[in-house]
Amino acid sequence: MAGKRSAPRPSGVLNAMRMSAGQWVACVATALAIAVSLGGYGWYQGIVGNITTAQVDTDTWDRPSSVEGVMNLLIMGSDIRSGENAEYGEAEGARPDTMLIASINVDNGAATLVNLPRDLMVDLPACEATEDYPGMNAHSGMINSAMTFGGVGCQWQTIEQITGVHLDHFVMMDFAGFKDMVDAIGGVEMCIPQPIEDPKAHLSLDAGTQKLNGEESLGYVRSRYGQGDGSDLSRIDRQQEFMGAMLRQVLSSEVMTSPVTITNFLGAITDSVTTDEELTVDIMTDIAISMREVDLERVQFVTVPNGQHPADPNRLAMSQPAASELFDAISSGTDLSGGDKKEESGKPEESGGAESGPAPSEISVQVINNAGIDGLAGEVEGVLLDRGYSVTGVGNPVNRAPLDTTVYYAPGQEAAADLLAGSLESAVTEEVAGLPQTLELVIGQDWGGFTDGGGSSEPELSVTEDLGGTTAEKAEESAC
16 A cells, blocks of 8 residues: 555664675565465574564654555665674774665565665764764764764664655674575576676686675675776675575575575574564564565666765765655655556556446546645646546535545446545545536545555656666676
8 A cells, every 4th residue: 555654663773784785675585485485484483583683762853654565674784894704804883884775565575775875975963872872963974974973773863864764674784694695595696797806805706607605795795996997886786786696596496495595594694684673573574475476577776866976076965856756756655666557568458438447538527625725626636637537627615515525426427436536545425416527526624645645656767767777687688
């Protein structure tokens, strides 16, 4: 039920590794689905019990509204260089090296993964000091610096406030956990167009198609100076490519039919991640079920639209209005994969016969505003026109002024009334004689809008066509 708002849900914190971002959403969800489908719930619950949890008080800041049927996860890659991760160098403080928002439509299995480059300069909110963090005043800074000053809660608050997207949960993984996860599924096959030598990433690869083990995969997704133009954006492109390849590997029959592989994969994940306390086994199962038979074309990867920061050529700034349009679509629960459009493309066009019912293009409607909200009739008119209705006019009540939103219909036009009323959050229908047009929509004081938030029934923004994003489906052409 995309677009239907519900009260904000309590959330917590997660910790995931720099590359582990998209994997956790699509790959882990798929692995969990396998566990559920095998009927091993007790065994599965025991493995999930290994996950470390952390608590974040999300009541300390004003939060965006959540959307029913959509789950948004903030997935982060830990840059902590201690313990098993010490071999990857030294870094001051804890900070997410990779960060993305994974928006999962639980109702239809679509997922959009939006990378947030660490070099983005944003307006950081004030965060209070805690026992472990010094806190910070509101200022402009790199997007990933919030965690250094205020911990994961401050990072969570920052992402919500700069994007307007309600984050339901948090996940973080470290370098060692990522390696174990790749090794658990037997490696990931990748096309390496040119030889790679990057000592900083501990990476040395020959050109050609090859299966990367955990150590090589970590080097590949961490590598910045040994391939491409050395930018963080170039590295993100490779990470997204790797995410898709890893998802395809997890969905392969070899992985899905091997209980040992599944056990090792889940064990590697649960031993290495930290999640918020609200991310329960039941919620993980919901995600898993929604992704069980995922269409790889509906798993999309995109980097938030950006450009060079005007004050610093080494930093990035979000490009507007494209960035806001993307976040607005995610915040409203819009399915950006075009799934509804694809499903309908193979169906014959409805002609308005007795069995199929009338099409919007065959319906004329007058819009009357009795809600006491200035300009509302004009807004509704715009939505109806986008959907193909013929709007004969807008105005204030003259003949009928019900308190409840009502669709009046001329005799014999009940099907048309049901079509329009069915697209509204709250509406009743009533026959009335003498209408000069098919319908009269009187917006009442209970007005709740359209069931999908209004606007066109198809997303106006395309991740792949408008924003240069990709999908998890394997590309037809390969550089190898």
